[in-house]
Amino acid sequence: MAAVRPAGQSGDRLRITEIFHSIQGEADAIGWRTVFVRLTGCPLRCIWCDTEYSFHGGDWHTVDDILAEVASYGACHVCVTGGEPLAQKRCIPLLARLCDAGYEVSLETSGALDISAVDPRVRKVMDLKAPDSGESARNLWTNLAYLLSHDQVKIVIASRADYEWARGVLAEHAIDRRCMVLFSPVHGAVQPRELAEWIIADRLPVRFQLQLHKLLWNDAPGH
Numbered sequence: 265m266a267a268v269r270p271a272g273q274s275g276d277r278l279r280i281t282e283i284f285h286s287i288q289g290e291a292d293a294i295g296w297r298t299v300f301v302r303l304t305g306c307p308l309r310c311i312w313c314d315t316e317y318s319f320h321g322g323d324w325h326t327v328d329d330i331l332a333e334v335a336s337y338g339a340c341h342v343c344v345t346g347g348e349p350l351a352q353k354r355c356i357p358l359l360a361r362l363c364d365a366g367y368e369v370s371l372e373t374s375g376a377l378d379i380s381a382v383d384p385r386v387r388k389v390m391d392l393k394a395p396d397s398g399e400s401a402r403n404l405w406t407n408l409a410y411l412l413s414h415d416q417v418k419i420v421i422a423s424r425a426d427y428e429w430a431r432g433v434l435a436e437h438a439i440d441r442r443c444m445v446l447f448s449p450v451h452g453a454v455q456p457r458e459l460a461e462w463i464i465a466d467r468l469p470v471r472f473q474l475q476l477h478k479l480l481w482n483d484a485p486g487h
């Protein structure tokens with residue numbers, strides 16, 4: 265007898281807010297034409313989150329359907345994001361299937377959920393949440409041990425206090441010896457030039473980044 269499930273759900277489906285084709289606006293793959301798969305739902309509530317529309321709603325899709333839609337755009341790069349993608353357990357097999365299909369796969373994740381089961385072919389872009397996000401108590405520090413050299417740690421900075429926290433964490437955990445570290449200003453909260461000047465003054469071994477898609481499209485949906 266078939267299992268009884270809530271309407272619209274199935275055992276091998278993921279809840280998806282959007283799949284869209286754009287230019288990667290963040291992290292090491294910045295500038296590449298990329299297909300984004302945005303999974304619905306997040307257990308965090310970062311004060312400055314630019315993707316609150318992904319917290320609720322979404323539609324259930326099978327992994328096969330997601331692969332077919334991704335393939336239709338003819339891009340080499342796929343970015344799995346959210347919401348918090350790792351909050352859905354089917355994210356792990358989705359990532360492996362995307363790698364098997366030959367894509368360069370990246371994963372945007374909050375740093376609050378266990379990353380140990382993520383396929384090693386995936387380039388993880390893991391945030392560490394600074395205090396002004398309101399969610400720094402959720403950082404899962406054991407995740408640092410699972411970072412590979414192609415992964416990246418991103419700290420999104422809203423103030424001088426966040427910057428000093430980030431500088432301290434970088435030194436304490438020697439994160440730059442594990443992988444690339446990105447410092448990014450919260451869009452609209454800290455002057456990008458100010459953050460750039462702090463990094464230069466302190467000679468930090470980090471990569472400054474701005475969200476390219478906000479410069480290009482001013483945060484319009486589907487970009």
Ligand SMILES: C[S@@+](CC[C@H](N)C(=O)[O-])C[C@H]1O[C@@H](n2cnc3c(N)ncnc32)[C@H](O)[C@@H]1O
Pocket residue numbers: 306312313314315345346347348349372373374375390391418420448449450451475
């Ligand atoms: C929307 S999140 C989705 C993935 C995951 N939940 C996370 O937080 O990494 C994707 C990236 O956007 C960043 N982000 C969200 N809102 C932002 C903002 N207002 N300014 C700069 N970066 C932001 C997050 O820090 C994260 O690195």
Ligand SMILES: Nc1nc2[nH]cc(C(=O)O)c2c(=O)[nH]1
Pocket residue numbers: 286287288289290300315343345346372477487
């Ligand atoms: N163009 C573009 N690049 C992105 N890189 C990461 C994104 C995200 O929301 O996780 C994102 C996004 O929303 N748009």
Ligand code: SF4
Pocket residue numbers: 306307308309310313314315316346347348374
């Ligand atoms: S973890 Fe990511 S999606 Fe969730 S609230 Fe924070 S920035 Fe937004």
Ligand SMILES: [Mg+2]
Pocket residue numbers: 314315
């Ligand atoms: Mg975004």
